[in-house]
Amino acid sequence: MGPVCQHGSMQTGGDPFVPDDVSWHRVSPRLALARRLAMGVPLVVLALAALLGAALSSPVLALAALAPLLVLGWLWWLIGRQVAAIGYAERADDLLVRRGVMFRSLVVVPYGRMQFVDVEAGPLDRALGIARVQLHTASPGSDAAIPGLTPEQAARLRDTLARRGEARLAGL
Amino acid sequence: MSSPAAVPAAGEGQWQRLHPLTPFVRGWKVVAALLVVIGQQRGGELVRTGIPSRSEALITLAVIVATALLGGLYAVLAWRRARYRVGADSLQLRTGVLFRHERATQLDRLQAVDVVRPLLARFFGLAELSLEVAGGGDSSIRLSLLREADAQALRSTLLARAAGLRFEGDVAPQAPERAVLEVSVGRLVESLVRDPVTVLGAALVTAAVLATIWFHLPAALAALLPIGFGLVGILWSRFTGGFGFIVATSPDGIRLHHGLLTTRSQTVPPGRVQALRLRQPLLWRGRDWWRVEVNVAGYGAGRNKEDREADEHLLLTVGTRAEALLVVSLVLTDPGSQSRPATYDDLSAELIQAGLTGRGSAAGFLSSPPRARLLDPIGWRRHGVRVTASVLLARRGVFRRELDIVPHERTQSLALLQGPLQRRLGVATFVLHSTRGPVTPRVQHLPALAAAQLLHQQAERATSARSDSAHDGRWMLGR
Incomplete structure (x- = not known):
């Protein structure tokens, strides 16, 4: 799956978090799967434990299995929306990263300010074929991370960022 | 011990030892x-x-x-192992008894040079030289300890080499220093009396005494003791840190001297201040006093808590408005450098006034709209941001006033944040990321569309301001 360019499809008129003249890239939906697995497995185990308890003692305990399942359903839906809200855009001079549904954020990092770029992938990420790119500036506050990229996308982004950063870097 | 006394910069490429009293002074x-x-x-x-x-x-x-004996032996071994060398454009330090460590630093990355003299070292006329470079974590090089005169000579040599100056011989001449202002002990004490910490302490003591008298609760006083110690500790460290505060200028940059027990002489070369904050607690208002703090890359990244003292971020511990603005202008104008715009010049008196004490949209500030009153009933009038040709001003605080100043070319990155309530009201929070330090510019509840516009304009300015100043950090080159 190559980079998905959403020309215009994510725009809403006058939304401050979605500038008009920018083409956004979305991240892989496999990120949602990874997050759902990480969140869902413990909840399912919890529900199964409650069901086991119900089978062994009283059937009333079966109701207790409902709570984790409800939480699971809610988080399932939420994660889908959160992952869909993550986007990044490479402009001529800076990188935009946006995320969040309820609490939204939009980060701008000028290429010249990047000190280094990290690419990370945990075991689950690797199994699902996704990676996370994190940009670092000289500020500990710059929170510009793009999760859920395919390894090819991540490598390409890392190289482009490094190249553009080098072209514009001028000390601190 | 072929070379017993440390003679800094006695020749390029020669490894030098630290002062032989080092193990004794540090081992105690x-x-x-x-x-x-x-x-x-x-x-x-x-x-x-x-x-x-x-x-x-x-x-x-x-x-x-x-x-x-064991500690002393280790300290002696550590001293015997430690060597440093001053190259044409680098400083190297080798340390470590069991695990060898060598660090080399490019001088053109130098951000600040401090000469620190802990109390015991002062008795022996020794000093620690610490060189800050901009790194992710703790990136400073500390030469501890040297003879004080050697530390100062080494400081001028390092600064001269970092500046790109050529000089005769191995040791650069001391840059002439001109004191600009001095904070008297009386003013420091009064500023601490008017400090919110003192007010809080006094209120707590009063409450405890009243509780003891009226309700016969002597336990209240006892419960207060640990808090009291904490508050006194804060005030004491502010007193010792700000004692004898002197601001001076030299061709090497701005120079600060302060400290009662441990004295610190900081040299911050031109263009190394990343961001500034002027701050006024409520009770300083009668005197119109201000404190000025700065972000300098490398400061505040020390290994242990002792190293991360807040006082290295001080530019002025307390001063009148005129004095505060004077030090701000010293830092922002980059005296002598022709390749940069004189940043301070486009800050008019009216603009400063509006930033320090103003409310609403006076002097062209972009401020919170009245609908933000729901989110911040008191502070909304003070939230404001203003952009000039070379800096961004961000102000906040009704009771404790704050004004942040960040040059465009020092902007690291920017962010726009919005919570659900802010979204309903059509406002958003504008954040500017500077290097590590006390200055964290953030303006709450701006009109969302205007804030987004500002975000993109500011990103553009940050990029273009940087490409204008074709400057590799060597501030004396091309003079």
């Missing part, structure tokens, strides 16, 4: 800590059982002596 801490531990453990027993037996006393003494 181990012994002192041990004495405290033994004192705590044995002190209680002494009270209960009286004078200890002779053998017991001997054992304790033996433990102390053995630890002192």
Whole structure:
């Protein structure tokens, strides 16, 4: 799956978090799967434990299995929306990263300010074929991370960022 | 010991030793800590059982002596191992007894040079030279300890090399220094009396005394003791840190001297200040006093808490408005440099006034709209941001006023944040990321669309301001 360019499809008129003249890239939906697995497995185990308890003692305990399942359903839906809200855009001079549904954020990092770029992938990420790119500036506050990229996308982004950063870097 | 005394910069490429008294001065801490531990453990027993037996006393003494010897031996080994070398454009330091460590630093990355003199070192005329470079974590090089004159000579040499200056011989001449202002002890004490910490402490003590008198609760006073110690500790560290505060200028940059027990002489070359904050607690308002703090890359990244003292971020511990603005102008104008715009010039008196004390949209500030009152009923009028040709001003605080100043070319990155309530009201929070330090510019509840516009304009300005100043950090080149 190559980079998905959403020309215009994510725009809403006058939304401050979605500038008009920018083409956004979305991240892989496999990120949602990874997050759902990480969140869902413990909840399912919890529900199964409650069901086991119900089978062994009283059937009333079966109701207790409902709570984790409800939480699971809610988080399932939420994660889908959160992952869909993550986007990044490479402009001529800076990188935009946006995320969040309820609490939204939009980060701008000028290429010249990047000190280094990290690419990370945990075991689950690797199994699902996704990676996370994190940009670092000289500020500990710059929170510009793009999760859920395919390894090819991540490598390409890392190289482009490094190249553009080098072209514009001028000390601190 | 072929070269007993450290002679800094006696020749390029020569490895130098630190001062031979170093192990003694630095090693005493181990012994002192041990004495405290033994004192705590044995002190209680002494009270209960009286004078200890002779053998017991001997054992304790033996433990102390053995630890002192071991610690001393290690300190001597560490001293024998430590070497430093000043190259044409780098400073190298080798340390480590078991694990060898060598660090080399490019001088053109230099952000600040401090000469720190801890109390005990002062008795011997010794000083620590610490060189800050901009790194992710703790990236400073500390030469501890040197003779004070050597530390100062080395400082001028390092600064001259970092500046790109050529000079005769191995040691650069001392840059002339001109004191600009001095904070008197009386003013420092009064500023601490008017500090919110003092006010809080006084309120707590009053409440406890009243509780004791009216409700016969002497426990209230006892409960207050640890808090009281904490508050006194804060005030004491502010007093010792800000004692004898002198701001001076030199061709090497701005120079700050301060400290009561441990004295610190900081040199921050031109263009190294990343961001500034002027701050005024409520009770300083009558005197119109301000404190000025700065972000300098490398400051505040020390290994332990002791190194991360807040006082290295001070530019002025307390001063009148005129004095505060004077030091701000010293930092922002980059005296002598022609390749940069004189940043301070486009800050008019009206603009400064509006930033320090103003409300609403006076002097062109972009401020919170009245609908933000729902989110911040008191502070909304003060939230504001203003952009000039070279800096961004961000102000906040009704009771404790704050004004942040960030040059465009020092902007690291920017962010726009919006929570659900802010979204309903059509406002958003504008955040500017600077390097590590006390200045964290953030303006709450701006009109969302205007804030987004500002975000993109500011990103553009950050990029273009940087490409204008074709500057590799060597501030004396091309003069």
